[in-house]
Amino acid sequence: MAEAVRHDKTARQLRLLSDALDSGRLGPVRRLVNTLAPAEIGNLLESLPPDRRMVVWGLVDPEDDGEVLVHVGDEVRESLIADMDPDELVAAVEDLDIDDLADLVEDLPEAVTGQILRSMDRENRERLEQVLSYEEDTAGRLMNPDVVTVRADTTVDVVLRYLRLRGELPEHTDHLYVVNRRHQLIGWVALQDLVTCEPGRPINKLIDDELESIHVDTPAPEVARRFSDNDWVSAPVVDDSNTLLGRITVDDVIDIIREQAEHRALGAAGLDEDEDLFSPVWRAMRRRLVWLFVNLCTAFVAANVVGQFEDTIDQLVALAVLMPMVAGLGGNAGTQVLALMVRGIALGQVGASNIGTLLWKELRVALLNGLLMGAVLGLVVLVWFRSPSLSVVIFIALTCNLLLAALSGVLIPVTLKRLGFDPALASGIFLTAITDSMGFFTFLGLATVILLR
Amino acid sequence: MAEAVRHDKTARQLRLLSDALDSGRLGPVRRLVNTLAPAEIGNLLESLPPDRRMVVWGLVDPEDDGEVLVHVGDEVRESLIADMDPDELVAAVEDLDIDDLADLVEDLPEAVTGQILRSMDRENRERLEQVLSYEEDTAGRLMNPDVVTVRADTTVDVVLRYLRLRGELPEHTDHLYVVNRRHQLIGWVALQDLVTCEPGRPINKLIDDELESIHVDTPAPEVARRFSDNDWVSAPVVDDSNTLLGRITVDDVIDIIREQAEHRALGAAGLDEDEDLFSPVWRAMRRRLVWLFVNLCTAFVAANVVGQFEDTIDQLVALAVLMPMVAGLGGNAGTQVLALMVRGIALGQVGASNIGTLLWKELRVALLNGLLMGAVLGLVVLVWFRSPSLSVVIFIALTCNLLLAALSGVLIPVTLKRLGFDPALASGIFLTAITDSMGFFTFLGLATVILLR
Numbered sequence: 001m002a003e004a005v006r007h008d009k010t011a012r013q014l015r016l017l018s019d020a021l022d023s024g025r026l027g028p029v030r031r032l033v034n035t036l037a038p039a040e041i042g043n044l045l046e047s048l049p050p051d052r053r054m055v056v057w058g059l060v061d062p063e064d065d066g067e068v069l070v071h072v073g074d075e076v077r078e079s080l081i082a083d084m085d086p087d088e089l090v091a092a093v094e095d096l097d098i099d100d101l102a103d104l105v106e107d108l109p110e111a112v113t114g115q116i117l118r119s120m121d122r123e124n125r126e127r128l129e130q131v132l133s134y135e136e137d138t139a140g141r142l143m144n145p146d147v148v149t150v151r152a153d154t155t156v157d158v159v160l161r162y163l164r165l166r167g168e169l170p171e172h173t174d175h176l177y178v179v180n181r182r183h184q185l186i187g188w189v190a191l192q193d194l195v196t197c198e199p200g201r202p203i204n205k206l207i208d209d210e211l212e213s214i215h216v217d218t219p220a221p222e223v224a225r226r227f228s229d230n231d232w233v234s235a236p237v238v239d240d241s242n243t244l245l246g247r248i249t250v251d252d253v254i255d256i257i258r259e260q261a262e263h264r265a266l267g268a269a270g271l272d273e274d275e276d277l278f279s280p281v282w283r284a285m286r287r288r289l290v291w292l293f294v295n296l297c298t299a300f301v302a303a304n305v306v307g308q309f310e311d312t313i314d315q316l317v318a319l320a321v322l323m324p325m326v327a328g329l330g331g332n333a334g335t336q337v338l339a340l341m342v343r344g345i346a347l348g349q350v351g352a353s354n355i356g357t358l359l360w361k362e363l364r365v366a367l368l369n370g371l372l373m374g375a376v377l378g379l380v381v382l383v384w385f386r387s388p389s390l391s392v393v394i395f396i397a398l399t400c401n402l403l404l405a406a407l408s409g410v411l412i413p414v415t416l417k418r419l420g421f422d423p424a425l426a427s428g429i430f431l432t433a434i435t436d437s438m439g440f441f442t443f444l445g446l447a448t449v450i451l452l453r
Numbered sequence: 454m455a456e457a458v459r460h461d462k463t464a465r466q467l468r469l470l471s472d473a474l475d476s477g478r479l480g481p482v483r484r485l486v487n488t489l490a491p492a493e494i495g496n497l498l499e500s501l502p503p504d505r506r507m508v509v510w511g512l513v514d515p516e517d518d519g520e521v522l523v524h525v526g527d528e529v530r531e532s533l534i535a536d537m538d539p540d541e542l543v544a545a546v547e548d549l550d551i552d553d554l555a556d557l558v559e560d561l562p563e564a565v566t567g568q569i570l571r572s573m574d575r576e577n578r579e580r581l582e583q584v585l586s587y588e589e590d591t592a593g594r595l596m597n598p599d600v601v602t603v604r605a606d607t608t609v610d611v612v613l614r615y616l617r618l619r620g621e622l623p624e625h626t627d628h629l630y631v632v633n634r635r636h637q638l639i640g641w642v643a644l645q646d647l648v649t650c651e652p653g654r655p656i657n658k659l660i661d662d663e664l665e666s667i668h669v670d671t672p673a674p675e676v677a678r679r680f681s682d683n684d685w686v687s688a689p690v691v692d693d694s695n696t697l698l699g700r701i702t703v704d705d706v707i708d709i710i711r712e713q714a715e716h717r718a719l720g721a722a723g724l725d726e727d728e729d730l731f732s733p734v735w736r737a738m739r740r741r742l743v744w745l746f747v748n749l750c751t752a753f754v755a756a757n758v759v760g761q762f763e764d765t766i767d768q769l770v771a772l773a774v775l776m777p778m779v780a781g782l783g784g785n786a787g788t789q790v791l792a793l794m795v796r797g798i799a800l801g802q803v804g805a806s807n808i809g810t811l812l813w814k815e816l817r818v819a820l821l822n823g824l825l826m827g828a829v830l831g832l833v834v835l836v837w838f839r840s841p842s843l844s845v846v847i848f849i850a851l852t853c854n855l856l857l858a859a860l861s862g863v864l865i866p867v868t869l870k871r872l873g874f875d876p877a878l879a880s881g882i883f884l885t886a887i888t889d890s891m892g893f894f895t896f897l898g899l900a901t902v903i904l905l906r
Contacts, residue, residue, distance in 0.1 A: 013871050018806035039682040047802030047812045160648055171688060174627060191644055195548045202713060211743065229492040231704040233686050250703050251684035254710065258681065261714030262796060265868060269792035277521045277797050281814060287822045288789050294828055295785045299685035299778040300833070306774045313773050313783045320766050320773035324780065324889070326754040332748045336741050339722040343715060349500030357502045361734060369736045373745055380753070384840070436777070 013040075014047055021052055030059040038067030046076050049278050054083055066161035070100045076272035077107055087111050094119055097171075099144045099252065102131040130245075139223050140216040142256075143237040143246030145172045150203060152186055157199035159189075161348030172249040174233040177205055185203045185236055185244045187211045214236045216245055224313050225255040225348075264342070266427040270294075298433035302327070305437045309444035311453060318385045319447050322394055325377065330401035332371060334431045337362050337409025342424050345417055359410045366406035370399030393450050397443035401435060404442075408434045458715040466493075467500055470886040474505055481511040491520030496902050500527050502731050508534055508639075518545035521554045527727035530560055539565050547572055552597045554706065583698075596699030597710075599623045599641045602632045603656060605639055610652035612642075625688040625702040631660055638689055638697045666691045669698055673709050678801075680706040684737030698846040717795070722876040723747075739871045751886035755780070758890050762897035765905060772900050775847055778830065780892030783854035786822060787884045790815050790862025795877050798870055812863045819859035846903050850896035854888060857895075863889045 013032065013197045020029045033041060033056060039223060042062055045053050045068070055081055060068060065084075069077055069092065081089065093104055105113055105128075119123055127145040134140025148169060150159050159176070163169070175188040187207035197206065213348070214223055214238045227235065262273040268289025275284075306313075308388045313319050341358075342348035350358065378395035382388060412430050414425035459717055466485070473482045486494060486509060498506050510533055513521060518537075519774060522530055522545065534542065542565045546557055551818050558581075570578055580598040581874070588591025601622055603612050612629070616622070627639040640660035650659065666689045667676055680688065687702045715726040723744025728737075759766075759776070760850055794811075797803035803811065831848035835841060865883050866876035 014804050015806055016621050037682050037683075043800060043802065046800075047797070047807060049807060051596045162464075163648045165653065169648055170650060171684070172627075173645055174686070189527070189668060190468060191648065192626055195644065195648060196620055196622060198617065206527070210642075228704070228707045229490050229496070231492075231624070231902050233627070233703065250686065250707075251681070254681045254703075254707065257707065257710050257714070261710070261717070264714070265717060265796060266792050269789045271789055271792055275793065277793060277811065278814060281821065284814070284818045285825075288818065289638075289822060289825065292782060293829075295782060296778075296826065296830070302781075303774050303778055306777070309655070310770045310774065314770045317763045317767045317773075320770075321756050321790060323762065323773075324759070324777055324893075325749075325756055327777070328752050328755075328885075328889070329745060329748060332745060336722045336724055336744065339719050339724055340728065340730060343718060344500070344604045345687070347496060347500075348467070349512065349730060351494065351500075353468055354500060354502060358730065358838060361731060364734045365741065366736045369745060370735065372738075372742065373749060376746075377749065436781070438473070440777075446492075 013044060017044065017048075017056070019050075021055065022354050026055070026059060033059055034061050034064075038064045039071040041068045042071030042268060046072055046277060050079065050280075053278070054077070062088070062092065066094075066096045066104075068099070069104055070096065070267050071095070073276060074107065075276035077104075078363070079108060079276070081109075086115060090115050090119060093169050093416055097144050098124065098127050098131055098146065099246075101128060102141060105132065111392075134216060137220040137240045138216070138392045139214045139237050139248060140245070141218070141222060142220060142248050143216070145171065145246040145251070147236070147244065147247050148173060149177045149244065150184070150189065150358035152178050152200045152204040152207065154203050155199070156197060156201045156203065156206070159194060159203060160199070167409060171236050172251065175238055177244055177247070178203065178320055179244055183244055184211055185238050186213075186238065208415075209235075213242070215239070221346075223248060224253050224256040228257070230438055252329060254437060257452060260346075264346070264424040267422070269427050270425075275302065291427060298429060298436070301433060302436040302440055305440045306444065307441075309448060312444055312448045315388075315452060316447065318387070319444060322381065322390075323440055323443050324395050326401055326443045327396065327436045328399060329373065330405045330435035330439045331368065332407040333402045334405030335428070337366075337406050338413060338427050338431055341410055341413045342427065346412055346421055350414065355414060357409070358408070362406040362410050363403060366402040367399070373402070374398040387451075389451055392449070394443065397439070399425065400442045401439040404438050405431070405435050421422040466497060470497065470501075471505075475506065479508070479512060482509065486512055487517075491517050492523045492524040495524035495529075498533070499525055499730060501530065501875075502688050506532070510536060514747075515541070515545065519547075519549045519553070519557075522546070522557055523549065526729060527560065528729035528732060530557075532729070534560060534562075537739065539568060543568050545571060549832065550597050551584055551599065552699075554581060554596060556596060558585065560627070587669060589671070590673040590688050592667045592671040592673070592701060593698070595673060595676060595701045595705050597623065597702070600630055600689070600697065600700050601626060602630045602697065603631075603642065605631050605657040605660065608652070609647055609650060609654045609655050609656065609659070610655060611676050612647060625687055625704065630689050630697055630700070631656065632697050636659075637695045638664075638666055638698055640693050641689065664689075666695075667701060674713060674799075676690070676701060677706050677709040677713065681710070712727070716876040718800070720875070721881055728875040747882060749890070751882060754886060755889040755893055758893045759897065762893075762901060763824075765897055765901045768905060769843075769900065771840070771843060772897060775834065775843075776896050777892055779847065779850050779896045780853060780856055780889045782826065782887045783834070783858040783888035785890045786855045787862040787888050788820065788856030788881070790819075790859050791866060791880050793882055794863055794866045795880065798866055798876050803867065808863070808867060812860070815859040815863050816856060819855040820852070823855035824883070826855070827851040840904075842904055843900070847896065848898045850899050854892040854897045857891050858884070858888050 017029060017032055020032065041064060045057060048056060069080060072080065089108065093101060094116055098141065105195040129139060174191055177188050178186045180186055189210050191204045193206050216237050216239050234251065236247050237245045239245055240363050259273060266275065268274050341350060377398055378391040381394050382391040409429050412417060413427045416423045416426055470482060470485055472483065494517060498510060503508060518705055522533060542561065546554060547569055573581065583595060587642050623899065627644055630641050631639045641664050642656060642659045669692050671688050687700050689697055690699045690701060691697055712726060719726050719728065745835050794803060827848040829846065830851055831844040834847050835844040851888065866880045869876045869879055
């Protein structure tokens with residue numbers, strides 16, 4: 001699927017905004033910003049350099065402040081919060097939904113958190129404390145305790161009358177939950193069914209008994225997977241005793257899926273998905289250094305391998321010209337295997353039962369690719385350096401390195417996963433460490449044995 | 454956010470299924486498979502090697518066949534379709550929603566497509582033909598023409614009575630669309646509002662006039678962005694004259710977001726997101742070869758750079774040991790910048806108005822990192838090879854290569870995007886081509902000038 005090329009709304013807004021800011025007239029900027037949804041404002045703020053970001057932040061309708069804070073990355077959020085005084089902050093966040101407030105609370109100054117807790121009524125305070133008692137990135141943290149429940153021993157028209165009395169429903173209410181006296185979940189009734197069946201129908205005839213609920217400890221990625229597998233708009237969250245605690249809605253699930261994708265894409269380069277595009281230089285530098293130093297260390301290992309063969313290279317400089325190719329192509333081939341495996345693991349498609357079959361398939365692919373690429377490379381080397389034995393050496397070395405790359409590409413992520421690490425993050429470093437070092441070793445080792453006999 | 458480690462439902466199912474298949478008793482396999490949602494069955498089929506996949510596919514309840522086909526990647530889909538005879542296929546897909554059918558139709562044998570079109574009533578056939586007339590990956594292809602419309606000049610109780618007469622609503626109906634006589638979209642009414650307000654209320658008092666609609670030509674990624682920015686469950690699709698054509702639902706949007714993420718993750722390694730984990734070896738090999746050959750070509754360019762300095766290396770073999778480090782670290786640093794930029798471009802956060810600021814920031818980060826990493830590397834080289842001038846050479850070369858990496862990391866994706874290419878796919882190859890070649894050139898060139906004077 002191609003990225004959007006036309007209809008690039010955010011980029012267009014950015015240009016308009018940038019022109020308006022350049023002109024120094026803030027009226028048009030304010031009007032432009034406040035036609036946007038909070039998530040769009042968040043996106044826009046993230047795309048502005050710090051000085052302009054603060055100007056625009058000051059122009060956002062205070063009513064939207066809280067929602068905007070929910071929709072920006074941690075680092076940008078910190079900078080926006082630092083710009084607000086405690087009263088403004090309290091006003092901005094106190095009307096948020098409990099799940100959004102729980103998401104924000106850890107980034108707020110303690111004084112503000114205290115003030116917010118004091119300004120809440122007891123019921124909401126207890127709800128917030130309950131949500132905060134669950135681990136981050138679990139269903140408990142994602143749920144909103146605000147649910148509409150009904151009893152099974154009633155009829156559709158009674159429920160409709162109750163809803164009219166109750167007034168506005170929580171956002172994305174597509175089901176009412178049927179509970180017993182002890183607030184245990186029995187099933188759910190679709191709002192759609194309530195409006196299409198006869199008013200006299202008993203509720204217990206409408207209950208969907210195929211209901212699946214989400215346990216409060218379920219990790220966020222598993223929540224996302226179940227939503228997308230079952231096409232849910234909302235789903236109930238329960239505890240061990242099947243007591244209804246709250247519900248999760250699809251808009252939060254979309255956020256999880258986006259975050260997961262960013263985490264994987266940026267994490268593979270050693271970055272945090274909350275990184276601000278315009279981080280202060282010192283902060284950006286410090287964060288990237290860690291990853292570069294890890295890479296420096298693996299590079300030293302590879303350099304050390306080359307160092308062992310200084311005498312060989314000294315006798316045949318062509319080896320120095322060719323060795324990065326063997327290492328690099330191994331890394332590329334391994335990266336392909338790795339990409340497939342990391343996806344498979346994330347989808348739960350790779351496990352003990354099929355890892356053997358996968359490895360066997362990848363080794364055969366690598367062998368064929370190695371023989372073919374090796375033959376091409378060997379031919380070019382023959383023409384370039386006119387040495388048949390050098391040709392043979394690079395042919396064998398490349399084939400071996402592609403086989404090793406396939407082996408590493410399959411086994412590294414599976415091993416990391418089994419050890420409890422996130423395979424999406426660290427696999428790449430290990431893989432290139434192996435394909436570089438072993439690529440140099442095979443090529444230079446073979447050269448030493450075959451060419452310098 | 455950590456990937457799911459516990460509660461790994463798919464992996465557990467896979468193990469159970471695998472054990473059951475091993476035991477050869479197909480009864481338990483069938484029961485296990487048919488407790489799953491179609492998307493889960495699809496996921497399971499994708500994680501099985503071809504022989505087992507076909508056994509399990511034969512056990513899936515024929516009623517679910519169509520939905521399962523919708524939920525698997527193109528390559529797996531082809532293999533499943535090849536296993537069915539035309540009558541089975543027609544039976545499987547004829548009850549699908551129009552949008553799902555449109556998604557499948559191109560993978561079906563022509564004879565089957567003809568048979569399906571003949572078996573449809575005229576209205577549905579025309580709807581399908583209309584959906585198929587829009588370009589792939591646009592709103593027109595994603596929409597389902599099945600919508601519930603009401604008139605503005607009526608009241609809530611009339612609408613409720615109409616809904617009761619009509620019976621079952623299309624899935625995920627959270628809004629009814631208000632249209633005029635010419636089927637032009639005027640606004641929408643939330644189902645939630647219908648059940649909470651008094652029955653006598655006129656519909657035109659309930660219309661949400663802040664409604665945004667989606668133009669039928671909007672590209673899929675833009676559709677996804679607007680859904681997630683506005684927390685929609687469904688949204689209306691209109692043409693140039695604002696005529697209501699259909700609606701898009703959030704479950705399709707989740708699929709788009711997932712596909713985009715996979716496209717980005719696998720595309721960066723030159724793979725297709727529809728690649729089957731268990732592709733036949735020949736097919737997998739052919740597909741990966743293209744990417745490896747492109748990398749082979751850029752590697753030749755880099756090797757050629759090294760080849761220009763054979764004399765220099767001949768005089769100082771330490772250069773061969775160290776040159777991969779300069780090139781590799783440049784590639785790593787550039788990849789970090791690239792990851793940030795590709796995300797920024799995908800979110801529409803990067804454009805002409807801020808590219809200068811971004812470049813300036815990244816160059817400063819690269820300078821600081823270069824000076825620091827260069828100093829460390831220089832010190833190690835001093836201890837290792839006891840040559841102060843070699844130390845200075847690698848210090849300068851690394852700093853230059855990190856600066857170049859930052860420049861490339863910012864400019865390559867922006868340029869590709871402007872030229873109409875997908876920056877997520879090709880940027881990496883160009884970047885490492887530059888950091889490798891120029892890393893070698895700077896390091897070996899400086900060494901030639903400074904060390905061999």
